[in-house]
Every structure is written in structure tokens, then in C-alpha cells.
Amino acid sequence: MKSHTEYLTFSTSKREEFVLITEQVAKAVRTSGVREGMVLVSAMHITAAVYVNDAEVGLIEDIKEWLRGLAPDKDYRHHRTGEDNGSAHLKNLVLHHQVILPITNGQLDLGPWQQVYYAEFDGQRRKRVVVKVMGE
Amino acid sequence: MKSHTEYLTFSTSKREEFVLITEQVAKAVRTSGVREGMVLVSAMHITAAVYVNDAEVGLIEDIKEWLRGLAPDKDYRHHRTGEDNGSAHLKNLVLHHQVILPITNGQLDLGPWQQVYYAEFDGQRRKRVVVKVMGE
Amino acid sequence: MKSHTEYLTFSTSKREEFVLITEQVAKAVRTSGVREGMVLVSAMHITAAVYVNDAEVGLIEDIKEWLRGLAPDKDYRHHRTGEDNGSAHLKNLVLHHQVILPITNGQLDLGPWQQVYYAEFDGQRRKRVVVKVMGE
Numbered sequence: 073m074k075s076h077t078e079y080l081t082f083s084t085s086k087r088e089e090f091v092l093i094t095e096q097v098a099k100a101v102r103t104s105g106v107r108e109g110m111v112l113v114s115a116m117h118i119t120a121a122v123y124v125n126d127a128e129v130g131l132i133e134d135i136k137e138w139l140r141g142l143a144p145d146k147d148y149r150h151h152r153t154g155e156d157n158g159s160a161h162l163k164n165l166v167l168h169h170q171v172i173l174p175i176t177n178g179q180l181d182l183g184p185w186q187q188v189y190y191a192e193f194d195g196q197r198r199k200r201v202v203v204k205v206m207g208e
Numbered sequence: 209m210k211s212h213t214e215y216l217t218f219s220t221s222k223r224e225e226f227v228l229i230t231e232q233v234a235k236a237v238r239t240s241g242v243r244e245g246m247v248l249v250s251a252m253h254i255t256a257a258v259y260v261n262d263a264e265v266g267l268i269e270d271i272k273e274w275l276r277g278l279a280p281d282k283d284y285r286h287h288r289t290g291e292d293n294g295s296a297h298l299k300n301l302v303l304h305h306q307v308i309l310p311i312t313n314g315q316l317d318l319g320p321w322q323q324v325y326y327a328e329f330d331g332q333r334r335k336r337v338v339v340k341v342m343g344e
Numbered sequence: 345m346k347s348h349t350e351y352l353t354f355s356t357s358k359r360e361e362f363v364l365i366t367e368q369v370a371k372a373v374r375t376s377g378v379r380e381g382m383v384l385v386s387a388m389h390i391t392a393a394v395y396v397n398d399a400e401v402g403l404i405e406d407i408k409e410w411l412r413g414l415a416p417d418k419d420y421r422h423h424r425t426g427e428d429n430g431s432a433h434l435k436n437l438v439l440h441h442q443v444i445l446p447i448t449n450g451q452l453d454l455g456p457w458q459q460v461y462y463a464e465f466d467g468q469r470r471k472r473v474v475v476k477v478m479g480e
Binding site for chain 1: 444
């Protein structure tokens with residue numbers, strides 16, 4: 073069994089920003105030398121998500137607006153700690169903080185429209201995603 | 209380490225349709241010969257989901273109705289591309305597009321009521337799910 | 345390849361209760377002897393979830409209230425079976441029933457605020473979570 077671990081670092085210029093990371097994940101897979109296996113792509117913070125969907129700019133704005141409806145900015149109990157990012161925690165939970173992608177014949181085994189995104193909901197500071205490849 | 213990959217193909221007669229796939233996943237596990245490991249079951253499209261829950265017909269209709277409330281049909285920005293499936297993308301995100309099931313003693317290690325479903329939100333065309341078994 | 349399987353058992357005193365389980369998962373990882381790999385933490389029931397987020401008491405109450413808004417108690421079709429836990433099934437779907445955590449250098453490779461929670465939505469009876477470690 074082979075394994076390989078990388079950490080991607082993000083420091084978005086906007087508080088909320090979605091970043092396409094498919095190629096960075098594919099590169100980690102190539103570096104690992106794994107031909108058959110899986111790669112876990114997982115946000116290491118609790119106000120960011122990783123998801124797979126379309127690289128279509130309109131849809132990305134639709135997703136942001138939809139999440140603002142499901143998890144609106146309001147006065148959460150969490151804000152009594154001095155934080156103001158309650159909605160970012162809830163958006164992380166809707167989208168889930170991780171995906172696991174199959175690797176077949178040394179390649180990410182994705183469908184034709186599947187792209188991997190890092191979804192930042194409380195950025196403008198240094199945050200990390202762990203990419204862990206496992207297989208043979 | 210052993211690995212085994214299969215692709216399930218679906219072409220539902222209705223645009224929205226949920227398909228029970230537990231037995232197809234169990235069969236892939238048996239074919240793999242893996243006794244201890246995990247199996248990833250992941251939609252290869254961005255308007256379909258894979259989830260684990262109850263095989264109860266009333267609940268399945270409840271889930272469909274609930275998703276229509278969370279991600280209603282409306283005029284999404286995504287539709288400017290000519291598509292009309294914005295809500296299907298959002299339903300994919302709520303349910304998540306994948307599950308990973310433990311394999312113990314050569315069997316899917318599921319609880320008594322856990323069943324695996326393929327949830328199609330934009331069907332009536334050929335779509336795929338990758339089933340990847342890994343273990344020993 | 346090494347693998348190790350444990351089952352955590354919960355019988356919460358309240359119907360809805362969130363239980364911090366990071367240390368139980370870390371212990372299973374230590375027991376496994378796996379230095380590089382992944383651990384799957386997956387609810388074996390369809391009315392409970394496993395998620396990663398903050399161990400902050402206010403946020404936990406925010407999450408519960410938010411889920412009650414997204415999946416309110418009402419008269420679901422599922423209740424025709426005699427059950428009264430339709431909302432618990434839907435909350436399981438929002439939060440997802442599982443996470444998979446990377447293991448690096450023999451430790452859970454989590455970010456500074458990431459904690460693992462078992463979220464019970466229909467408790468007061470014996471329920472299980474499977475913890476499956478895989479790696480080398």
C-alpha cells in the first residue's frame with residue numbers, strides 16, 4: 073500500500089470565495105504514484121467545505137445565494153463567543169467538508185462535468201485542505 | 209491490497225427517480241474478494257446523489273417533497289446556459305453525491321435499516337455511478 | 345495493509361443529543377497501529393449523523409435549532425407506518441451520516457478546531473457507530 077499526503081493552503085481575498093482545485097488534486101495523485109485507490113480531499117477548518125459540481129460561473133453564484141437562504145446571517149448563539157461566523161459553520165455542514173475521489177489507472181476517475189471546489193465561507197486568512205492519497 | 213472497480217448505469221424513465229442499489233453494491237464487494245476494507249459508491253454526474261436511508265416508500269416521497277422545498281424549481285442563473293436543471297444541482301449538494309461503506313468479513317457492514325439509494329434528479333438519459341472496492 | 349473495526353454504542357438520555365466522540369475515534373486509531381491511512385466513522389442508523397465541527401456549546405444549540413427549521417416536525421408520509429421520526433431521517437440526510445478522517449504519523453490529521461460529533465435525532469435506545477481504520 074502507498075500513501076501520500078499534501079496540504080493545500082488558501083488565503084482568499086474575499087470572505088466568501090469558491091476555488092477550483094481539481095488540477096491540484098490530480099497533481100497530488102500523480103505525485104503519489106498510486107494507480108488504483110482513493111484520494112480524500114478534506115477541509116481542515118469548520119467554516120469551509122469541499123464539494124464536487126459544475127465549473128459554471130452562474131451555478132456557482134446560484135449555490136452561494138442558495139446557501140445564504142438556507143443559512144442566513146443572523147444573531148447566532150455562537151456569536152456570544154465574539155465570533156460572527158455562525159452562518160459559515162452551517163454552510164460547511166450543508167455542503168459537507170470533504171469528498172473522496174476514486175483513482176483508476178493513475179487518474180482521478182471523475183464524470184465529464186465533475187470538478188472539485190474549495191468553498192470558503194470565512195476567508196481572508198490562511199486555511200488548509202488535506203489531500204490524502206491511498207492505494208497501490 | 210486488492211481493488212475492484214465497477215460502473216453502474218442508470219437511465220431512469222422519470223426525470224426524478226430513486227433507485228435501490230444495495231444489492232448491486234453487495235455484488236461488487238463479493239466479486240472483489242475483499243474481506244476487510246471499504247467501498248466507495250459515487251455518482252459520476254452532478255445532478256444525482258447517492259445516499260443511505262430507509263427503504264420505505266412513504267419516506268422516499270417525503271424526501272423528494274422536502275428537497276423540492278429546499279431547492280425549488282426557479283429561474284437560476286445557471287439556466288442562462290440553456291440548462292433547466294439548477295434545482296437538480298442543489299439537491300445533489302444537499303444529499304451529497306457519495307457514500308463509503310465499510311466491508312467486514314466480506315460483507316457490507318450496514319445497520320439493520322440502512323439501504324443504499326441512487327437519487328436521480330435529471331434523468332431520462334444514461335448516467336453512471338462508480339463503485340470502487342479497496343481492502344484485502 | 346492493516347484494518348481495525350470497532351463499534352461505538354450510544355443510548356442517549358434525550359431524544360436529540362450531540363455527543364463528542366473525537367477521543368473514542370483517536371483511541372481506535374491508536375489500537376489499530378495504523379500510521380498512514382484513513383478512518384471511517386459512520387452511523388449505522390438512519391436517524392443519526394456523524395459530523396465534524398466546533399466543540400462550542402452555543403454553536404451546537406444553533407445547529408439543533410437550524411436543523412429544526414430545515415426539517416420541521418410535521419405529519420410525514422413516513423408516519424403512516426406508525427413511526428413519528430420523519431424529521432430525524434431528514435436531519436440525518438442534511439448532516440450526512442459519516443465522515444472519513446485522515447491518519448498521518450499515527451494521529452488523526454485534523455485542523456485545530458475540528459471535533460467529531462455523533463448527532464442523535466431519535467435516541468433513548470441503543471444505537472451504534474462503526475469505526476473502521478484502514479492503512480499501514
